[in-house]
Amino acid sequence: xxxxxxxxxxxxxxxxxxxxxxxGPLLAMLDxxxxxTAGGRSWAAWANLVKDPELNAAIVTSLLLxxxxxxxxxxxxxxxxxWVRLRVPQAGRLLEFLCLLPLTIPALxxxxxxxxxxxxxxxxxxxxxxxxxxxxxxxxxxxxxRSVDAALSGIDAPTLAEAARSLGAGWFTVIxxxxxxxxxxxxxxxxxITVAVVLGEFTVASxxxxxxxxxxxxxxxxxxxxxxxxxxxxxxxxxxxLLLGLSVVGGSRRRTSKGS
Amino acid sequence: MSRRGRLxxxxxxxxxxxxxxxxxxxxxxxxxxxxxxxxxxPSLANVSALGDPVALxxxxxxxxxSAASAAIGAxxxxxxxxxxxxxxLDSSLRRLVTSLAGVLAQCGGVMLAFAxxxxxxxxxxxxVWFRDHLGLNIYGSxxxxxxxxxxxxxxxxxxxxxxxxxxxxxxxxRPQWREASVTLGASGWQYWTQVAIPLLRPAFLGATLLxxxxxxxxxxxxxxxxxxxxxxxPLLIRAGLSSEVLLGQKNLAFALALEMIVxxxxxxxxxxxxxxxxxxxxx
Numbered sequence: 001x002x003x004x005x006x007x008x009x010x011x012x013x014x015x016x017x018x019x020x021x022x023x024g025p026l027l028a029m030l031d032x033x034x035x036x037t038a039g040g041r042s043w044a045a046w047a048n049l050v051k052d053p054e055l056n057a058a059i060v061t062s063l064l065l066x067x068x069x070x071x072x073x074x075x076x077x078x079x080x081x082x083w084v085r086l087r088v089p090q091a092g093r094l095l096e097f098l099c100l101l102p103l104t105i106p107a108l109x110x111x112x113x114x115x116x117x118x119x120x121x122x123x124x125x126x127x128x129x130x131x132x133x134x135x136x137x138x139x140x141x142x143x144x145x146r147s148v149d150a151a152l153s154g155i156d157a158p159t160l161a162e163a164a165r166s167l168g169a170g171w172f173t174v175i176x177x178x179x180x181x182x183x184x185x186x187x188x189x190x191x192x193i194t195v196a197v198v199l200g201e202f203t204v205a206s207x208x209x210x211x212x213x214x215x216x217x218x219x220x221x222x223x224x225x226x227x228x229x230x231x232x233x234x235x236x237x238x239x240x241x242l243l244l245g246l247s248v249v250g251g252s253r254r255r256t257s258k259g260s
Numbered sequence: 261m262s263r264r265g266r267l268x269x270x271x272x273x274x275x276x277x278x279x280x281x282x283x284x285x286x287x288x289x290x291x292x293x294x295x296x297x298x299x300x301x302p303s304l305a306n307v308s309a310l311g312d313p314v315a316l317x318x319x320x321x322x323x324x325x326s327a328a329s330a331a332i333g334a335x336x337x338x339x340x341x342x343x344x345x346x347x348x349l350d351s352s353l354r355r356l357v358t359s360l361a362g363v364l365a366q367c368g369g370v371m372l373a374f375a376x377x378x379x380x381x382x383x384x385x386x387x388v389w390f391r392d393h394l395g396l397n398i399y400g401s402x403x404x405x406x407x408x409x410x411x412x413x414x415x416x417x418x419x420x421x422x423x424x425x426x427x428x429x430x431x432x433x434r435p436q437w438r439e440a441s442v443t444l445g446a447s448g449w450q451y452w453t454q455v456a457i458p459l460l461r462p463a464f465l466g467a468t469l470l471x472x473x474x475x476x477x478x479x480x481x482x483x484x485x486x487x488x489x490x491x492x493x494p495l496l497i498r499a500g501l502s503s504e505v506l507l508g509q510k511n512l513a514f515a516l517a518l519e520m521i522v523x524x525x526x527x528x529x530x531x532x533x534x535x536x537x538x539x540x541x542x543x
Binding site for chain 2: 011014015018021022024025026027028029031032033076077079080083084087088091095098101102103104105106107108109110111112113114115116117134135137138196197200201202203206207214217218221225228229232233235236239240243244246
């Protein structure tokens with residue numbers, strides 16, 4: 001059935017309205033952050049992104065947090081998930097339940113109950129914003145789990161492992177050199193989404209009184225809204241780049257799985 | 261197989277389980293236990309303080325905000341998803357919309373607060389434009405910081421989330437079903453009311469519940485927008501954490517956190533139930 005002209009026009013109009021709603025604020029941010037007090041345009045707020053020492057320190061903290069969270073969450077999750085597939089499949093449901101649990105327990109609730117645990121963490125590791133890594137690993141777990149799980153479901157892990165084992169490979173070799181290269185795209189998308197989540201995280205850091213990027217952007221908003229808006233827009237654009245990268249990775253996975 | 265032979269593979273799961281025990285289970289249990297303790301003794305004072313008018317009003321605002329933004333997000337997101345699906349011929353539009361929705365659904369938080377401040381805040385682009393060109397004051401007395409404004413802001417990440425969650429369900433509707441019902445003499449209206457909508461209803465309701473939980477648990481955007489007072493439960497928890505004593509109860513933050521767990525758990529439980537019903541025909 002071919003859609004009538006009316007419905008086609010209606011569709012375009014509606015899509016345009018959605019575009020206005022979603023792109024409007026982004027354009028407003030660009031306008032707002034480049035507005036000069038005397039009228040005209042000024043890029044001073046954008047220059048502040050690299051000049052403001054507090055914001056710079058916070059950006060570095062957030063990037064380091066992203067890196068550490070990626071490493072720790074993957075190191076914890078990927079071998080466990082592969083092991084469950086290969087050796088303890090009966091624990092699969094439990095693993096899924098545990099990994100998706102953080103979706104049901106708001107980050108805010110975890111923070112409220114975290115004080116005791118964090119007293120121990122600061123006792124052993126010193127007081128550093130990088131300690132946030134430990135909570136962030138929990139927060140990204142559902143997203144990382146889904147990415148890796150999708151990739152693992154796409155391959156026949158037990159058969160691959162059996163083949164490698166019969167050729168004399170140890171379990172370590174099986175995991176690192178046989179399974180992981182086959183689920184590489186899933187691991188990569190897990191890393192992408194982890195970075196995006198960590199760079200956007202505010203709740204935990206602000207309530208535990210650590211300065212990450214979002215906390216400082218929020219603080220700056222009280223004194224220098226222009227810089228805050230510029231930083232927010234920059235952060236959104238960065239998230240765009242990261243997550244578009246993710247969809248490119250995801251797209252290539254679909255293509256390869258179709259080809260095989 | 262020996263007992264040892266059965267146990268050894270499971271041992272490898274220990275690091276992961278211990279980690280979750282320390283950083284997920286202990287905090288949650290701390291909250292649940294803390295809600296029933298005051299001054300080191302078991303007490304129902306905190307939980308009963310949830311019945312306080314202030315706490316109740318906050319919960320009501322939170323539920324209203326979550327429900328309204330979930331309803332708006334579900335309807336508009338559903339429409340957007342449908343617009344994308346019917347144009348399945350130009351799949352580049354679909355790829356673009358799903359990618360953008362993936363980013364925007366994650367875009368809650370501080371950045372979103374500043375996005376709307378820059379648009380319709382006191383000095384926002386749109387506010388200034390209306391003031392200069394039409395002499396209209398769309399800022400009013402700051403409705404952006406009240407419930408209507410928060411609903412608008414929340415829609416910005418609820419609609420994209422709906423698109424992501426609801427697209428697979430719309431894809432599950434086969435064009436053949438429409439052809440079949442038309443062949444059997446159904447009108448377009450009958451197809452929608454008697455075939456498509458009943459099929460989509462569980463998925464739609466499930467997605468709405470997910471949106472509700474998403475809004476209910478959200479903290480950052482409102483925390484950045486509202487610096488005075490605590491209109492929603494998460495902000496009341498912030499007040500409880502920072503000022504120690506709230507409504508005369510030290511551990512009220514724990515009780516409020518427990519309240520959040522209960523609400524979100526109920527909603528997500530219903531969601532899981534609906535999801536199971538949807539899964540029957542979605543495959």
